[in-house]
Amino acid sequence: MESSYIIGSIIIAALATYATRIIPFLLFRTREPSPLIKYIELNMPLMIMVILVFYALKDVKWESYPYGLAEIIGVCVAIALHVKFKNALLSIFIATLTYMILIQNVF
Amino acid sequence: MNFLAIFKLTIPVMMGYIPLGMAFGLLLSKLLIPWYYAFFMSVFIFAGSGQFLALTLFASQATILEIGIATFLLNLRHTFYGLSMISTFKAFSWKKHYLIFGLTDETFALLKTSEVPEENRERAYLWITFLNQCYWIIGSVVGAVLGNIVPFNYKGIEFSLTALFVVLSIELYKKNRLHKPFFVALIIGLFGMILFPPQKMLILSLCAAAFVLIVFKRSMENGK
Numbered sequence: 229m230e231s232s233y234i235i236g237s238i239i240i241a242a243l244a245t246y247a248t249r250i251i252p253f254l255l256f257r258t259r260e261p262s263p264l265i266k267y268i269e270l271n272m273p274l275m276i277m278v279i280l281v282f283y284a285l286k287d288v289k290w291e292s293y294p295y296g297l298a299e300i301i302g303v304c305v306a307i308a309l310h311v312k313f314k315n316a317l318l319s320i321f322i323a324t325l326t327y328m329i330l331i332q333n334v335f
Numbered sequence: 336m337n338f339l340a341i342f343k344l345t346i347p348v349m350m351g352y353i354p355l356g357m358a359f360g361l362l363l364s365k366l367l368i369p370w371y372y373a374f375f376m377s378v379f380i381f382a383g384s385g386q387f388l389a390l391t392l393f394a395s396q397a398t399i400l401e402i403g404i405a406t407f408l409l410n411l412r413h414t415f416y417g418l419s420m421i422s423t424f425k426a427f428s429w430k431k432h433y434l435i436f437g438l439t440d441e442t443f444a445l446l447k448t449s450e451v452p453e454e455n456r457e458r459a460y461l462w463i464t465f466l467n468q469c470y471w472i473i474g475s476v477v478g479a480v481l482g483n484i485v486p487f488n489y490k491g492i493e494f495s496l497t498a499l500f501v502v503l504s505i506e507l508y509k510k511n512r513l514h515k516p517f518f519v520a521l522i523i524g525l526f527g528m529i530l531f532p533p534q535k536m537l538i539l540s541l542c543a544a545a546f547v548l549i550v551f552k553r554s555m556e557n558g559k
Contacts, residue, residue, distance in 0.1 A: 229393060233393075234372055237402045238376055238389075240400075241376075241386075244385075244410065245385055245406055245407075245413075246435075246436055247407060248411050248413040249438045250435050252418040261421055267552065268418060271516045272516075273419045274517055275517070275520035276443070276541065278517060278524050279540045279541060279544060280500040281504055281524065282524030282525060282527060283528075284497035299497070302494055303497065303501055307505065310502050324491070324495040327491050327494040327498075328491035328492060328494070332488060
């Protein structure tokens with residue numbers, strides 16, 4: 229592969245990525261945020277986070293063995309630990325460890 | 336917020352970014368691209384799925400224009416993250432451009448849920464973004480240089496990012512005044528995962544969520 233091709237692609241991909249991230253700041257640069265923008269800012273993050281959970285699970289093959297069981301158990305462990313102990317690191321560590329043990333040794 | 340507290344906050348992202356970065360570096364080296372391009376890509380692009388996409392397009396000899404358009408469309412979801420950060424970043428100095436540049440899924444998640452007092456928010460945010468990018472760079476360079484040499488079986492460790500999103504969803508649910516958006520997002524996310532094509536799942540689901548949030552504003556704010 230030619231290096232000019234790779235370098236050109238990296239520059240374009242970098243600009244395209246930065247563009248997606250800066251668009252809202254350019255759009256709302258001058259005006260004070262409207263009540264609608266404030267409402268979106270307050271409530272959209274919760275929706276984004278929930279959707280990111282499903283996004284993280286989008287490549288799971290639910291229709292064939294083990295039917296996403298490792299992922300479901302991992303998510304349940306994270307929810308249960310977090311509701312009970314409210315310690316983010318603990319919930320994430322134990323859930324990840326559970327998941328790793330399941331996919332490496334059980335399924 | 337001291338450095339140790341900030342570092343602790345980023346540990347789940349480190350657990351996810353290093354192995355994922357290594358997978359990216361490994362794929363890059365398999366395409367016989369020199370390792371330092373892994374470094375440059377992670378420094379200047381810093382978008383996980385975007386970089387994987389670029390490699391796929393390299394392999395199929397796509398034109399530079401195609402790579403630009405595809406990357407833009409894939410990362411369009413980041414626009415929603417910026418939308419939720421406008422007021423917060425407004426008060427910051429020019430350094431906010433690095434924060435905007437580094438607004439990945441995971442960095443956004445950490446910034447939005449970290450409870451930093453207003454006076455040192457900018458500094459804390461910069462550290463979070465910078466540490467996350469370092470993990471990503473380290474992972475991708477190690478993957479590209481070491482290739483297939485894997486020290487231990489870390490298969491499945493990227494689940495830490497899924498667990499991170501789960502935990503932060505709970506945190507935001509508890510903090511949010513309105514609870515209806517949570518249940519709407521649950522339904523949209525579930526259906527989006529089943530019905531939408533994987534590559535377009537996130538942007539389509541986010542658009543649906545924004546649509547419902549705006550159009551049904553009144554009923555969202557009714558009750559709790």
